[in-house]
Amino acid sequence: MTTVMLALVIAYLLCLLPISLCALCSETSAPNRIKPVSTRQGLLNITIDPRLELLAVLQHLCGSKMTSFDSEGYAESINAWFADFKSHPVLSRLQSLEEHGFSYDLPVSCFLRFDGVPLGEQTRSWSGYAKEMDEARMEEAAQGGSLEEFYAAVNDFVQISDFGGWFESQRPYLEKTVSVAASLLATKDDMICLLIDWYGYSHDDYTFIISLLVDGGYGPSLVDRQNKSTLYCVTSFDASENPADTILNLTDMIFHEFSHPYVNPLVDKYFDMIKDRSELFEPIKNKMDRQAYPNWWITVVEHFVRASEARLVQLLFSREIRGSSIQWHINEGFIYLDTIYNAVLEYEQARRETGIRYDEYFPRLMQRFAAVKELSPEKLRDLIGFKGPINTARMYPVTLIYPDPKRVEGVNEFIIPTVNILIERLHATAYTDTQALELDLNEQNICAFGAWGSNLWLNKHLPKAPFQILADKIIADKEYPGTNLRLAVCLPNPLNSELGLAIYTAQSITAMKGGIRHGPQDWYVYETDPEPKILGQGDFSCKRGEWIFDGRDEGGGSLTSGQPKPIWRVGRSPF
Numbered sequence: 209m210t211t212v213m214l215a216l217v218i219a220y221l222l223c224l225l226p227i228s229l230c231a232l233c234s235e236t237s238a239p240n241r242i243k244p245v246s247t248r249q250g251l252l253n254i255t256i257d258p259r260l261e262l263l264a265v266l267q268h269l270c271g272s273k274m275t276s277f278d279s280e281g282y283a284e285s286i287n288a289w290f291a292d293f294k295s296h297p298v299l300s301r302l303q304s305l306e307e308h309g310f311s312y313d314l315p316v317s318c319f320l321r322f323d324g325v326p327l328g329e330q331t332r333s334w335s336g337y338a339k340e341m342d343e344a345r346m347e348e349a350a351q352g353g354s355l356e357e358f359y360a361a362v363n364d365f366v367q368i369s370d371f372g373g374w375f376e377s378q379r380p381y382l383e384k385t386v387s388v389a390a391s392l393l394a395t396k397d398d399m400i401c402l403l404i405d406w407y408g409y410s411h412d413d414y415t416f417i418i419s420l421l422v423d424g425g426y427g428p429s430l431v432d433r434q435n436k437s438t439l440y441c442v443t444s445f446d447a448s449e450n451p452a453d454t455i456l457n458l459t460d461m462i463f464h465e466f467s468h469p470y471v472n473p474l475v476d477k478y479f480d481m482i483k484d485r486s487e488l489f490e491p492i493k494n495k496m497d498r499q500a501y502p503n504w505w506i507t508v509v510e511h512f513v514r515a516s517e518a519r520l521v522q523l524l525f526s527r528e529i530r531g532s533s534i535q536w537h538i539n540e541g542f543i544y545l546d547t548i549y550n551a552v553l554e555y556e557q558a559r560r561e562t563g564i565r566y567d568e569y570f571p572r573l574m575q576r577f578a579a580v581k582e583l584s585p586e587k588l589r590d591l592i593g594f595k596g597p598i599n600t601a602r603m604y605p606v607t608l609i610y611p612d613p614k615r616v617e618g619v620n621e622f623i624i625p626t627v628n629i630l631i632e633r634l635h636a637t638a639y640t641d642t643q644a645l646e647l648d649l650n651e652q653n654i655c656a657f658g659a660w661g662s663n664l665w666l667n668k669h670l671p672k673a674p675f676q677i678l679a680d681k682i683i684a685d686k687e688y689p690g691t692n693l694r695l696a697v698c699l700p701n702p703l704n705s706e707l708g709l710a711i712y713t714a715q716s717i718t719a720m721k722g723g724i725r726h727g728p729q730d731w732y733v734y735e736t737d738p739e740p741k742i743l744g745q746g747d748f749s750c751k752r753g754e755w756i757f758d759g760r761d762e763g764g765g766s767l768t769s770g771q772p773k774p775i776w777r778v779g780r781s782p783f
Contacts, residue, residue: 241324242372245382249390251400252462253415256382258325258375260442262366263315264421265290265374270299273604274311276423276444277633282378283421289374296369298361301353308352312500314345316419316442317428318355325371326363332430332438337476385418389445392455396524399462406520406556407470408565412436414466418445427465441465453727456525463520464513471512474570475505481571482508482578488544491588494706495541498605507542508577515548519556536728539600543591544580551576594708595751597728598698600653601708602630607652608638611662615642618717623657626712626723630655641665650703655710659717666711669702674748674755675731677715682733685746685757692737694719698730699755731757 246255265286267275277283302310310318321330334342346355365371393399404410411429415438425443432438443461448454489496489504496507518533537545555569583591594601608627613619627638636655639647641664656666660677675697676683682693694714701707714720719736726732726745733744749758 241326241328242375245379245386247386247390249393250398251404251414252393252398253413254386254390254393254418255415256386256418256420257320258372259319259322259327260316260417260419260422261375262325262362262371263319264419265371266298266302266362266365267315268421269294270303270306272302272306272311273635274306274315274423275421277629280420282381285374285378289377290369293365293369296361296365298358298365301358301361304352305349305355305358306352308349309345310349310352313426313428314342314349316422316426317342317430318346320428320430320440326366327359332432335429335431335435335437337473338429385420385445385447388447389416389418389458392447392451393458395451396455396459399459399520399524400466402520402524403463403466406516406523406559406566408559408563409567411439411469413438415440416462417442420444425461425465427468429469437469439466439469456521459521459524460517464517467513467516467520468509470566471516472509474567475509475512475574478571478574479505479508481574485578485580487582488580491583491592492541492543495592498603499540511542511544511548511577512573514542515545515552518545518549519552535595536597538591539595539597541592543583543588544577547580548573548577589705590752593705593751594698594700596698596708596730596747598696598708598710598726598730598732599728601698601701601710602634602655603653603708604635605652606634606636606655607644607647607649608634608636608655608657609641609644609663609665610638610657611659611664612640612642616658616662616717618720619658622717622721626720627657629723650701651707652701653708653710654701655712657712657720659715659720660713662717663713670699670709670711672754674699674757677713679715682715684731684733685744688733688743690735690743691715692719692735693743694724694734694736696724696726696732696734 242258244255244257246253248254264275266272268283268286269290305315317334319327321332323329323331333339349355400414403414413436417440419442422442422444425441427439427441429437429439441462441464443465446454446457448457483504486504489507492507496502501507501510514537518537521533534545534549551573555564555566555573558564558569559566608630610623610627611619613624630636631638641658644665645668656663658666661667675695677693677695680689680691682688682690682695684695684697692715695711697711697713699709699711701709712720712724714736721736722740724732724734724740729745730747731745732742735741735743746758748755750756
């Protein structure tokens with residue numbers, strides 16, 4: 209080898225050396241991914257995923273409405289650990305992105321596309337109808353800032369705040385949460401087997417992600433590089449003292465969110481069959497908007513998903529919940545659900561007889577929806593009017609009204625602590641009764657507080673009530689004697705009959721102390737001394753004009769017994 213050639217080889221090798229060193233450095237310094245907390249129950253993966261807990265931490269710290277109130281100390285642990293990082297640039301970047309549409313399911317599916325925390329490669333992607341739709345949403349969100357710069361800021365936050373250390377500090381609690389969820393789900397038949405059998409076909413993987421601060425639930429679907437599909441159900445987990453309540457809530461969420469990847473692409477494929485029936489959307493537009501369903505396509509999707517959800521829940525549980533589950537959805541504004549539900553029963557019969565799959569039968573389901581006739585004004589008023597239960601009167605947007613502490617003694621001690629909790633939990637605004645009298649609240653659900661007669665807003669707008677609160681008793685469906693009694697009840701908002709009014713009142717200001725939990729019924733009578741106890745609960749038998757009590761006594765129980773608390777009903781996105 210000549211001297212010249214040797215020099216060229218050495219120069220070439222020297223040029224390669226920095227590249228080799230960079231590759232070695234990159235390989236040896238690649239960050240360790242934070243391990244999720246996971247288990248498996250039948251065909252269902254159950255996990256708490258660091259990617260979504262990272263997203264929830266960022267959303268919580270920047271004050272996003274995408275997260276919910278937490279009473280188990282989890283949010284407090286976030287506030288304590290990340291107290292020195294509340295001015296990190298990633299939070300303002302997230303706020304800007306959220307203002308341009310980076311909200312609901314979109315950031316959830318975006319974070320799930322990455323291979324772990326720290327955010328590395330994007331190993332999963334959208335497919336089918338979702339690819340075009342979500343990429344368009346991403347372009348719009350990017351008007352709030354560069355997504356690449358946001359993800360880089362996320363990783364910087366992970367490193368300097370020691371997010372991994374915080375996640376590890378919570379691991380015992382997270383492991384317990386996953387274990388409890390798995391144990392509860394093990395008490396029922398395999399829900400995924402039922403889901404697959406009912407639809408007639410399966411996907412590659414079903415993953416239930418518990419995200420402890422998420423507000424509502426999401427059902428994204430992503431494919432990996434081998435084109436294998438994973439369906440996700442992402443929701444929070446609230447373990448009630450009554451396990452049956454918790455199981456029912458979990459079941460609703462699982463069937464709802466896993467139904468979206470079955471229903472959404474079919475609605476998209478056959479949407480032309482019903483596209484021109486958007487006049488059906490107009491009567492329920494306001495109710496849909498308040499639930500983040502702003503157009504006809506999404507509303508059609510939700511009708512089909514909720515019909516499937518209701519039917520699957522009924523197959524897993526008893527006949528007793530059939531009527532109430534359908535009526536709940538109708539009360540939320542899905543007024544055509546009876547038609548879709550009956551069509552779903554016809555599909556079920558056809559599947560038993562012929563083995564037809566849901567996707568093969570779906571054009572007939574869409575035909576039934578497209579054939580819905582416009583309802584008379586009287587029927588529409590009846591369907592879209594507020595029908596309860598009390599939980600739906602707390603749905604966003606909601607305003608809290610309490611007696612002015614300057615006028616009513618004891619409000620600061622016995623009412624304001626509850627109001628402050630609900631401001632955070634419900635993303636609500638709050639006013640004194642004198643302030644509220646000066647405001648236009650006809651586009652708000654309202655929660656009114658105060659010993660009976662002490663709330664001036666309530667006195668003005670509800671001069672006649674279907675109950676009586678006297679010094680020695682409360683008269684509702686019957687007489688409840690006592691001197692430490694409290695009532696929680698719902699009625700239509702007197703300013704807008706489509707919205708709700710929840711009234712939290714009592715015989716005295718001292719009986720208003722502390723919050724109360726209730727399930728999805730219209731009214732509850734409580735005894736507050738010595739310990740809170742439900743004396744009666746139920747639904748109004750007539751909800752047209754003046755509401756009338758049903759006259760049944762369903763009392764006797766703790767504050768957490770009886771009906772489930774439907775935490776899953778608020779703020780869901782259809783994607």
